[in-house]
Amino acid sequence: MDKKDVSAEELSDATSLADARTRSRQAYLRKREEAKLADLKAELDDERALFAGARLTAREREAIALKEQTYALAAARVAAEAGAAAAAAAGGRDPAEPGADDGGGEDGPAAAGGMAAGGGDAVGLRPFGEGLASGGGAGAAAAPVPLVLPGGVSFVADAVGGLPGVEVLGAAPPPSLAVAAASTAGPGRGAGAPATPRRRRSRFAPDPGREGGTGGGDPAAGGGGAATAAAVATTPAALSPAAALQAERDSLPIAAYKAELLAAVATYPVLIVEGETGSGKTTQLPQYLLDGGYRCVACTQPRRVAAMSVAARVATERGVRLGSTVGYSIRFEDCTSEETVIKYLTDGMLLREFLSVPDLAAYDVLMVDEAHERSLSTDVVMGLVKDIVRFRGDSLRVIIASATLNAAAFCDYFDGAPLFSIPGRRFPVDILYTRAPEANYLDAAAVTVLQVHASQPAGDILVFLAGQDEIEDLEAALRERTAGVGGALGELIIAPIYASLPSEQQAAIFTPTPPGARKVVLATNIAETSVTIPGVVYVIDPGFAKQKAYNPATGMESLLVVPISRAAAVQRAGRAGRTAAGKCFRLYTKWSFTHEMEAQPVPELLRSNLAQVVLLLLSLGIDNLLAFDFLDAPPPATLLRSLELLYALGALSPAGKLTKRGRLMAELPLEPLMAAAVVASEAYGCSEEVITVCAMLSVSGAVWYRPKAKALAADAARAAFSRATAAAGAGRGDHLALLACYNSWRDSGFATQWCYEHFVQVRSMRRARDVREQLDALLDRVGVARATLADAPDGGADQAPVLKALTAGYFSHACQLTKAGLYRTVKGGTSVHIHPSSALYRTERLPRYVLYHELVLTSKEYMRSVSEIDPAWLREVAPHYYTEVDVDVVGASAKMPRALGRRA
């Protein structure tokens, strides 16, 4: 522990230690800024004197403009901080939690504006495990104050557990580094604070709306913030883009730690870096590493758009063409070249790279970003990385970047790797809890929306809901309740967003709210990480989300509405503090938050079918999966089931070794069942058709567009595709309907208009085309000959071979009709039902045998995407799986009236 600036008593009290450190850090940062400002001013004055009256070249004018600009920004920031400090010293609530947006950080290039009036950028230690911290003095003032809005839900204000204006350390690190970062950054040379630069600021008229990113003004940021926004807005005319970018880079919180970060990376093979959104770690750290002499840096992202937009941002900052020295690599799109030295890629993409280069020899540094999200791929990447760090030795450096909440877990996992903390920038968000649990959170949400609309200052509202149905219900409820209310309140614009909403309609959430109106965005979890909605000041959080669960015993996945974790609640609240100070209304009690909600969400790895992961690990030579060092070990039952499945598919030998077939399957970016079907398709002469079906299945669920208003027309359009195949007997069902749908779209020349006419989602179809093209390209590699039924003697009239090939992959998903008219899985005997969305739902003659793509548990166990098969195929494609006994079962059900299921 660093004891330099705290007393012994303070050390004994963790909380006051944290406060003391925060205060001392703030004071230090202010002093440093002031010193920098003084230097800059001196330089500027010199040059002004030098060039007075001279004719300047454009370049010289540009250089001076840059300095003026930098000075104005710094001056505004220092003024804001000084004001904040004064207010804090006066004992009031600290007003200076401004900070600007992202400075080009985690959420893509749109965030470019960010010259912060960064108030309490602070680094400090917090008691282990306590996420509280009300940045500086901010939340401290909040002894619970009841806030009763007219007409219903009653809230209690409380900042604890919420987002402070500035997030500080959430965990006690191996102390050396974090403390070093806090206490030794920058020499702080120079002396003599400059005069308060108010005169300068007045030169800029507020000009909201351009790159400042603060939209319609910025009440919380005070003078400093407004001046900053205005200053940035006036930048482009005066300043070269490159110079402006450099100024922005220098203003990011991380900029102060460049030297320390490089030193830490040089010292430790694995470094954990924690920093909030807006700290600049994603964009700057790879650049620092390059400057520090590392030759090639890879940085993983959980999402495609993030990889793309961050790469674009960094390319701009470095003044290079995207795809040259800075590039990105995502599925369907490799925007890199020989000369690429900073590469952003999705973590799934990195997993594929492991297949060809198991030790990632091309990279000197690997940065795993957003590790706190614990996505399936991130977790697997971390497991593999931990493995290769050992034998890459000094030739590989690893950085795990995470939000502040659970970074300590990564330190433990990587054998006590040190933690480096970088402050972020955010506006404060007041957290309000309900006094008592709400009986109906949807009603409560509706009432709260109206309460906010009626009683709170301007600012858009974001409501987090579990799914499309809730969104539609709430939208209807809000329309109903606002119908009678006239213009007195101002218009309430309702904008839904969820992933399967067509993109044209998604765009509505980005249209600026007209003056006097208020927008309320009804969103699923998509707004938690994937989409950032500008202008949101109020977040309403009912505290639920849909979450996937997996039962290894039955192999069934289900989607259940569950309470969110505290980490997710904090993330949601943060969505209110991106452009101004905000409020978050939690529709649950504070007690529930602290006592009932889990700290972190269950990692995806623990609630997923791992067949594909297991196949990947096996093909990387990791044989003993039960001993593989996962951050959180998945249930052994899940691993064993995966192994059994892979064995049944012929990917594993009886000895548990990967077979040649298994190795080929691993090359395909498909779940193993599907990969097996593709590999088998060669034997049936229909690889073209099978990859089409696979491509369509992999976007399934999102293919058919069914607006409530035109539900009947949409159903009819969909039925038309299955009718084309209905006469064919075995084979009728959803798989061939998907094939027919795709081929019909292809024959239209991939026309968008065709999609509208047939109630098909364009986005999904394009994605299916991408997947299909990728699979087509991989066929050679997997050694599957391209063949199509169109070349068959009958010209492709008999499509049964397609289903037969699919059966060769999905044979374990076969079901038979029982006498009672229900379906049971042939193996296992689980009762299942045809999903109402299937073409086979309520058909006149139920097929005796069906094959399903997936099983989902909702109100019942439903088979989704179902087709009729001939039971003889089962013995044909999987004699090792279906024994004589099963054949007996087959025979038994033949007692059924032949007309019911038998094809001609």
Next chain:
DNA sequence: GAGCACTGC
């Protein structure tokens, strides 16, 4: 007569 949270290869 039910439903597709969100990613990713």
